[in-house]
Amino acid sequence: MTKSAELSVPALMRKYGLSARKSLGQNFLLDEAALEKVVAAAEIPAQATVLEIGPGLGSLTRHLARAADRVVAVELDQNLIPALQEVLSAEKNVTILHGDILEQNIPALVSDPGYLVVANIPYYITSAVIRHLLEAPVRPSRLVLTMQKEVADRICAKPGDLSLLALSVQVYGEPRPVARIPAGAFYPPPNVDSMVLRVDLYPEPRIPNDQLNDFFRLAKMGFAQKRKTLRNTLSAGLHWAPEKAAQMLAAAEIDPMRRAETLSLAEWARLVCVYRETAK
Structure with missing residues (x-):
């Protein structure tokens, strides 16, 4: 078995006796083309710091580590940490932290001006995570989030079809859909397709x-x-x-x-x- 095969999500799950936890909304993004679309959408500067939320088993993290100067990966599921550490053992610019992103003090994790957030976030906490990031004392310069397509569509809505979630994002930055990701690109596959959403934050919110x-x-x-x-x-x-x-x-x-x-x-x-x- 090649090294890449040994580090594949199915192989790691067998080795560590893991299973996707529905209660945590775990759907691991496996498709290489989809992973490359996420990283390309982020347009990561070489000296940038990236905050990744929910790295899972590191499929996206490895791509981010090659593009960014530094990656801080925050994972809620303690059971995934040993496998994640194995996958990322060669990536010296990655810091793995165990914890709930909603309970983290963002400036304590990343204080670098212009940091980016790139993540495949669980559907059930999408809104809460976005609010937590946008209301942080130190805001990111860009968000690139893979989420349920329906939620991405709501965030990008125009007047006439706006929601509180859409306003909560659009007051801080400009959202736009980048790429549709089919359910089959994930393991296990979710019930709906996903969308890569990019939000470029304004220097200051549109309301003081x-x-x-x-x-x-x-x-x-x-x-x-x-x-x-x-x-x-x-x-x-x-x-x-x-x-x-x-x-x-x-x-x-x-x-x-x-x-x-x-x-x-x-x-x-x-x-x-x-x-x-x-x-x-």
Whole structure:
């Protein structure tokens, strides 16, 4: 058996008595062409640091190690660590950490300006991971994430079909789909196809940092009951009379009868400014 065959995911799983854990959403990306698409999408500068979330059995990590100056790989499943260490034993620029990325202090892991995040993240924590990264004190310059295609489509939505998740990403950066990955590229194959999503972060959020808390507060209210008008959702969330909420929306040049998913980021920004004046 060749060295590459010995380090294949099926061989490692047999050797270490491993099985994919459904509770952790484990679907290992095996297809070499798909792995190369992920790395190509990242456009990793030679001196860059890459944070990888959920390296699994290291298939993507090996590609990242060849492209980046340094890779920090954070794996939640302790059972995978011995196999991962074997796979990456020759990669001296890789640091393997055991832990939950949602409990990690990101600047303690990577403080390098311009670091990138490249990951095949479990579907069930996609939204939470993205929020954790984008709200970190030191934000990455780029995210390249393999995720459920339906979620990627939601993140890239335009006004008229926006969601709280889409706004939460688009306020920080520009998302775009890069490559569709069929279910058969994974082991075990998931029930749906995946998409490689790239998000290039803006130097600063599109809403000023000191207004972000108010933005998210209003947006959460707006999307709490999607079928209701902003006049009704904001009056309920703010405990205001409907007339006062309508006046605030009108002052922001927004029809009070519109729904949250129809507002552009520019309109949300105007609404936040008017709200801050109204709430004084």
